[in-house]
Amino acid sequence: MTEPEQGNGRATRVKICGLRDAETMRAMDGLPIDEVGFVFAKSRRQIAPELASELIAAARRLRNAEGAAPRTVGVFVNPTMDELRETLRIAPLDIVQLHGEESPSFCAEARSAFGVAVWKVLSVTPEDGADPDSDGSGRLQAYIGSVDGFLIDTAGGGTGKTFAWSVIDRYKEAAGGVPLYVAGGLHPDNVVELVKRYAPGGVDVSSGVETDGAKDMTKIRLFAERVQGV
Structure with missing residues (x-):
C-alpha cells in the first residue's frame, strides 16, 4: 500500500524539517507547505516528545495554500519499537521517518502497530552518481509494500550538501509509484x-x-513559494 496523495494541486510537495518553536510554526500559516518535521534523533535540532506534542497541536491549527493542515513527521535513527511507542504516545505524529538501518520488516511492523505512515530514508553515495550501473536505487525494492514513502539524501545526512541529481530518475523508477x-x-x-x-x-x-x-x-516562504511556482 502506498500513501494516498492529498491532492494539493502541485506535483512536488514541500516538507520543512527541524522545527523547534511554535512562533515559526504559526508564521507558516497559509504557505504551500505539506509536511513539517521534528527531529527525535540525536542532533542539534533534536526536541523532546513533550515539545513535539505542542508543535503538533500548533501544526494542526495551520492551513496551507490548499486549506489543509500540514502532516507531521518525526525523524528517527534506529529506534526500538518501545521508543517509537513511547514517543507516539506523547507526540501523535502522522508519519515516522526512519534514517537508520531499519529493515523492511521493522518498517512494516511500525506501520501496522502504530497506525502511522512510514517513510524510509536512503543515502545517496558519491559512487551512485559516478557509475549508473551500480547506483543504490535497487535498495528501494526490498521496501516496496512496507513503506508509504522514500526520501533520498546526501550520505551522512544533515551535511548541507547536494548529491548527484542525475540518479533521481533511477530512484523514482525503482520506487515503483511510492512517493519519492x-x-x-x-x-x-x-x-x-x-x-x-x-x-x-x-x-x-x-x-x-x-x-x-x-x-x-523569509527563506521558508521563498522556498515554498518557489516550489509552488514551478
Whole structure:
C-alpha cells in the first residue's frame, strides 16, 4: 500500500524539517507547505516528545495554500519499537521517518502497530552518481509494500550538501509509484532547478532555510513559494 496523495494541486510537495518553536510554526500559516518535521534523533535540532506534542497541536491549527493542515513527521535513527511507542504516545505524529538501518520488516511492523505512515530514508553515495550501473536505487525494492514513502539524501545526512541529481530518475523508477522525496543541500536558490528537471514527489529542507542555525521565515516562504511556482 502506498500513501494516498492529498491532492494539493502541485506535483512536488514541500516538507520543512527541524522545527523547534511554535512562533515559526504559526508564521507558516497559509504557505504551500505539506509536511513539517521534528527531529527525535540525536542532533542539534533534536526536541523532546513533550515539545513535539505542542508543535503538533500548533501544526494542526495551520492551513496551507490548499486549506489543509500540514502532516507531521518525526525523524528517527534506529529506534526500538518501545521508543517509537513511547514517543507516539506523547507526540501523535502522522508519519515516522526512519534514517537508520531499519529493515523492511521493522518498517512494516511500525506501520501496522502504530497506525502511522512510514517513510524510509536512503543515502545517496558519491559512487551512485559516478557509475549508473551500480547506483543504490535497487535498495528501494526490498521496501516496496512496507513503506508509504522514500526520501533520498546526501550520505551522512544533515551535511548541507547536494548529491548527484542525475540518479533521481533511477530512484523514482525503482520506487515503483511510492512517493519519492529529495533532501540534501536544498535551498531557495537551487530548488527550482531540481523540481523543473526531476519533478520529485517532494522536497525536504532544513538547514537551507536557516540563518545562523535558526529557522528563517523569509527563506521558508521563498522556498515554498518557489516550489509552488514551478
